[in-house]
Amino acid sequence: MPLPPFARAVRRGRTGLDRAEAALVEEYSDLVRLAYLTLPSSLSRHRRILVAHSLVQRSLPGTRSGRPGPLVPAPRGTARRPVAEKDRLRGQVVRSALAHGRSPRGWPRGLPPPRTVLPTLPVVWGLRLFPRAGGAEEIALSQALAGTTPAGRAAFVLRRADGLADTAVEALLRAAGVADPEGALRSANRLDESAGAAARNLLTSREFDACSVQTRPTDLLRRRRRVRFLWAALTAAVITGLMLSVARQEAAPPRPAPGSRTGVGLPGPEDLVRTAGDVWADTSRVDLTAWPARGARANDRALLARALSTWSRPAPALRVTTTPGTPTDPPPRSPQLLYAGNLDGDAVVLLYDGRRVVRYSEPLGAPGRGALALARADDADVTTAAALVVHRGARGARYLLAPWIAEARSRDLVRPDSPARPVGVARDGVTVPVPAPTRRAACDSRPVLQLRSSARVVEKHAFLLTDLGELSPVHLTYTPLPGHGSPPARLPREATGGPALLAWAHLACGLEELRGTGVRAVNAWDFAEQELPERGGHAVWACTRVSTWRGPGDVELVLRAPASSPSAPAEVVGRARSTAACGRFGRHVVADVHWRARSGHWYLLAAGSRAVTRIDVTGEVTARQQGRTLAVRAPRDSRLRVSARLGDGTSLEPVGGPGR
Structure with missing residues (x-):
């Protein structure tokens, strides 16, 4: 028996709603990630998780979150073809996330928007939720996401995590009410440049998974105290208020x-x-x-x-x-x-x-x-805002540690094999005096702080700080050799591992030259390794980049040849001031130096970073070597010109100069 038209319409509506609900359940994790990363970065992680789940759960047709506007339309010319429910849900989630926190026109200033007056499901009492912490790459991407627009974050996630083409992303953003979808795509392009090829893996990591979270209690001790002292506080409130008022007026x-x-x-x-x-x-x-x-x-x-x-x-x-x-x-x-x-x-x-x-x-x-x-302390982060020098005296410097520091130790940078020793910290966060680095020419000691952040902000995150005579200690980082655990984007990592400590032992004495120059961080980048001629041993080429609070950075290129002491200073082969080399925007470098073998013969050594495919030498000596390193016999006083070729055909000149 055929159904009447009204019954057929009801059945079609229920079928469409069932399809939408099935799509939501199937793609729930991806939709929550999209909402979590699009929401304003000013919200706490706990709040963003709850709001993201709430927006996704209310994205079905007919719910409150569906009222602000239409869902994503079908492309032109395909009006009869049904739009995928996943795209409908994406569009609604993006629209709701972009609209979150906005107050309607005419809403009284200072009052929260209507949607935040009463809590919406899900609601969590007595617990704090936050995603599991990732590594240095995820932290860097999180900071980059926080610095762009919500629409740019949405475009980045739709493109990299969900795999949509640019045209589909632009159409979805436009349907979601974004006034400038082209600008959002440009913001996504900038995020692509900073994240590199690993963007999809980073976005799908636990750092950005709002469905796999950790929990912590909120205020157990405070709740116990509230119950214990509730009646006493109510009884003494008026008396205490009067006494404090009188005391303030007198004192x-x-x-x-x-x-x-x-x-x-x-x-x-x-x-x-x-x-x-x-x-x-x-x-x-x-x-x-x-x-x-x-x-x-x-x-x-x-x-x-x-x-x-x-x-x-x-x-x-x-x-x-x-x-x-x-x-x-x-x-x-x-x-x-x-x-x-x-x-x-x-x-x-x-x-x-x-x-x-x-x-x-x-x-x-x-x-x-x-x-x-x-x-200066603008744009400080979890490491550069981890400690301040609160007092200096004859016994050393006292530091005021950030509240997220769970452990403080001291170690000697010129003795990489020596263990770190605990540093006493008072209840108000002030350390005992930590010995200052020696300023003698011998450079026989370089004490540094090794701090570890609380798991509530970063899981097992230890880092090094050193005192250079200013209020903010300097953050020391390390980038390992290509193929030695270095990530594709070559992001600096913390200098607490064995290879990092061995590298910094040869560089520690040079830190004293930076005293009082406004340094924020110093990164040691091992960009190449080379077997020296005449069985001279294994050498490592490194570039130390000094970043200042003002913005400009200086670099120093060194060669760490085999030495009798693990802390023997490395040989400086080149310097450059106010340059982008050896940093995020200058990832290609080549350096050269004259080196004397045990036999007394002089060689020209040259080495380049990961993208170098050929090194050329012209002048009094001519040579060409495919690869990233070169060694050729050349008198010490010979006039030579070194250049390198990158994989894309670009020519590269050495950074700085050895002063020949």
Whole structure:
């Protein structure tokens, strides 16, 4: 018996809904990843996971998330062909993720958008969710994703993880309400350049899998205390409030008048930003903004007022030190308080204004006779914002560690085989004095900090920092030889393994030349290896890149020939200043040097990085060698020109020069 038209329409609707639900269940993980990476990076990882699952689960036709606009239309000329349910769901997920957090027109400022007034399923109480941590490549890609637009992130995921063509991605973004899909594709292209060929593998790794998550409790101790002291707190609330009010009126110093102390329009102690102690464990921005205010004198208004006043209007006789490129102007807004306390006879205050770290110190018993140090700290990350030098004395430097540091050790960089020793850390995050690197010509010691991050931010992530006389210690990294575990994109990794420590033992003494130059990080890149002529042994070519907080970087190329000591300094073969060589945007390099064999004969040695296919020598000696290394007999004072050829036919000149 044929069904009436109404019944046939109902059956078709149910069948379509069933197909959509089946597609959602089948592609659930991919859709959640798409929503998770498209959502605003300002959300915490826990919040983004829950919102991503909520958007995907509400993407079926007829649900609330389907109301803002139509689903993805069929391409022109194929209107009669049904659109794949997976593409429909993708379009709805992208539309909802891009719209998340927007307030409708006319919505009162300061109130959350309507969708966040009441929680939507799924809801998790008492637990924090976050994806499992990946390696250095995943961390670098996560930072690159956070720096682009949501539409660009969506285009990147659709192209690399879901395998859509550019035309399909553009059509899907346009249907999802993106005003500039071409711009989103350009952003995806830039992400492709930074991630390289491994983009798909990185996107499908556990770092970006919002369906395979770890859990941690939120506040077990705090909840126990709340239950235990609930009635006592309610009883004493009014009395405590009255006592604190009276105490503030009696103990608080008079607020600086306009034009005095902190000056007209400048912030006072009561304006300082104070971050809660547990923010670092639930934020996508793990840097100095997540540091809580610590120290026994964090509420000393008089000390804080003197620090702000000195920063705003330093006296002519005040000792002010700055790293190169650091402005000394007053804070443009209320700075963040990082630390205030007494250390080894001095009162110390650390402040942060979003681009600079400022340390004010004064001798105890002599208020106002202090010193001021300023250093750039903009764009710091989980490693470069892991520690600050809070005090220096005869016994060494004390560091204030970031709240996400779980372990601190000290090791000697010139002794790669010596074990790391524990460093004592007080409850407020200040270390015991750590010996400073020796400044003698012998260079017989180079102490460095070896820190390990908490698993709540990065799983088993250890890294090295060294003191070069500034507020921020310098991050040391290492890139291994091609074929020795180096990733395709040759991203720097932490210098804590055996090969990294052996390489840095030969480079440690050269770090002293960088003291006070505003260095942020130094990477040692072993770009080639070579067997020396006349059985001279195995040598390694390396390039150390010095990155500054200002942006420009300098490089130094060295040759590590066989030596009697594991920490014998490597031979410098070339230098270059303010260059992109040996970095992310200068991955091709060639270097040369004259080398003397045991027989007394002189050779010209040359080597190139991974993409070099041929090396040519012209001048008083002519030679050509296929491959990445060359060794040819040549007098020491001969005039020669070395060039290399890349796989794409591009010619490459040596970086710097050996000074011949």
